[in-house]
Amino acid sequence: MKRRDQVKTKSTGMMIQSSPHKSGLPVTNKLGKEDVMKNNWKALLICTAVVALVLLMGTSTFAATQTLTINATVAARAELTLAPTTINFADASPATSPNITANTPVTVTANVRTAKASTATLMALAGTDLTSGTDTIPITAVTWTASALPFIAGTMSHTSAQSGATFSAGSGSYSGTYTFTLANSWSYNTGSYVATVTYTLTAP
Amino acid sequence: MxxxxxxxxxxxxxxxxxxxxxxxxxxxxxxxxxxxLSHTQTLSLSLNPSSINFPDQNPTNFPSISASAIVQVQVTASWGNGTWSVTSLAGGDLLNSDGRSVIPISNVRWTASRAAGNCSGGCSCMGGTASRSSPQHILEGSGYTGFLGFGSYSCNVNFTLVNDWAYNTGSYSQTLTVTAANP
Structure with a gap:
């Protein structure tokens, strides 16, 4: 039996074979269409089932969760600011002015970061007595008051550091003012006296 | 014939x-x-990276600390026209490793902007403040992402930490649960 042509359908891959009538062979066209139709319906059912399954899968999960870990590092540090950094005691009669107030209060800002159980310190240490050439005024003649806690009043010293604040444990930011006073005396020789005080803020 | x-x-x-x-x-x-119509969309979510760090900085000079990396929040929403959102909820305040100090989680904030992708009904990246009590929105969207749900939408999220001298020293950590869901 010799057949003249072959048509391969794309959709099903089924081979349809046909012959010319004049050959006297059976016509297979009618049978081929029925097969294609059946296969098309099968393909349709399968596709529908797959689409439905995919869509229904969407109903089972419609939320998603992820976690983001946030880390932060905080290290110990201290920052101290005094303003102004120079003060002056004007000349005055000891009789009328036994105490001379400095020309300006000093604003102090202390920022500390330390452990929760640790306590920062602020210490003041004069380098020398007030000095003018060979003349001196004891630095202990200089005292100060503080506006409010944690800053505290004190007396200057060049031998031992004096506490300028009593901080509570842990970190914090503090601001206040110191007001300095010089005890006046007839015994002071004339001159321009100078001393430098070093303030140290420590955050352990 | x-x-x-x-x-x-x-x-x-x-x-x-x-x-x-x-x-x-x-x-x-x-x-x-x-x-x-039934709004039964599948949402998938990814974060990259999944961890960020805030380095130590002087609060005077750096009142706000930027995180070590930008977090990309990526969402894929399947076919549908429902609204959905991405929210974050903190597990608590940032907790010091010694367990004794905290940094309020509300000091963690973010800004967000579109990185890539599109949404059929529109998407919006949102800035916010971290909270441990109520979910905060990072992204709001509607419809599907990409082409018929085959594709995604992503936001670049810049996290910042409000810096403060009051923070005690230590290493702090907390997790943020990020959820993509239909309302």
Whole structure:
């Protein structure tokens, strides 16, 4: 039996074979269409089932969760600011002015970061007595008051550091003012006296 | 009589072939519409990276600390026209490793901007403040992402930490649960 042509359908891959009538062979066209139709319906059912399954899968999960870990590092540090950094005691009669107030209060800002159980310190240490050439005024003649806690009043010293604040444990930011006073005396020789005080803020 | 291969298809035969096709299209469209109306979208979510760090900085000079990396929040929403959102909820305040100090989680904030992708109903990246009590929105969207749900939408999220001298020293950590969900 010799057949003249072959048509391969794309959709099903089924081979349809046909012959010319004049050959006297059976016509297979009618049978081929029925097969294609059946296969098309099968393909349709399968596709529908797959689409439905995919869509229904969407109903089972419609939320998603992820976690983001946030880390932060905080290290110990201290920052101290005094303003102004120079003060002056004007000349005055000891009789009328036994105490001379400095020309300006000093604003102090202390920022500390330390452990929760640790306590920062602020210490003041004069380098020398007030000095003018060979003349001196004891630095202990200089005292100060503080506006409010944690800053505290004190007396200057060049031998031992004096506490300028009593901080509570842990970190914090503090601001206040110191007001300095010089005890006046007839015994002071004339001159321009100078001393430098070093303030140290420590955050352990 | 003409050869069979030269015959034109008969209308009846054409109908036999096209009926299943038309029926199939109608069924699929029906399923898609049903699915769309029921808002049953699948949402997938990814974060990259999944961990960020805030380095130590002087609060005076750096009142706000930027995180070590920009977090990309990526969402894929399947076919549908429902609204959905991405929210974050902190597990608590940032907790020191010694367990004794905290940094309020509300000091963690973010800004967000579109990185890539599109949404059929529109998407919006949102800035916010971390909270441990109520979910905060990072992204709001509507519809599907990409082409018919095959694609994604992403936001670049810049996290910052409000810096403060009051923070005690130590290493702090907390997790942020990020959820993509239908409202």
């Amino acid at each position: 003409r050869p069979v291969w030269q015959n034109k298809p008969e209308p009846k035969a054409m109908a036999m072939f096209t009926q299943p096709l038309i029926a199939g299209i109608l069924i699929v469209m029906g399923l898609l519409i049903t699915n769309s």
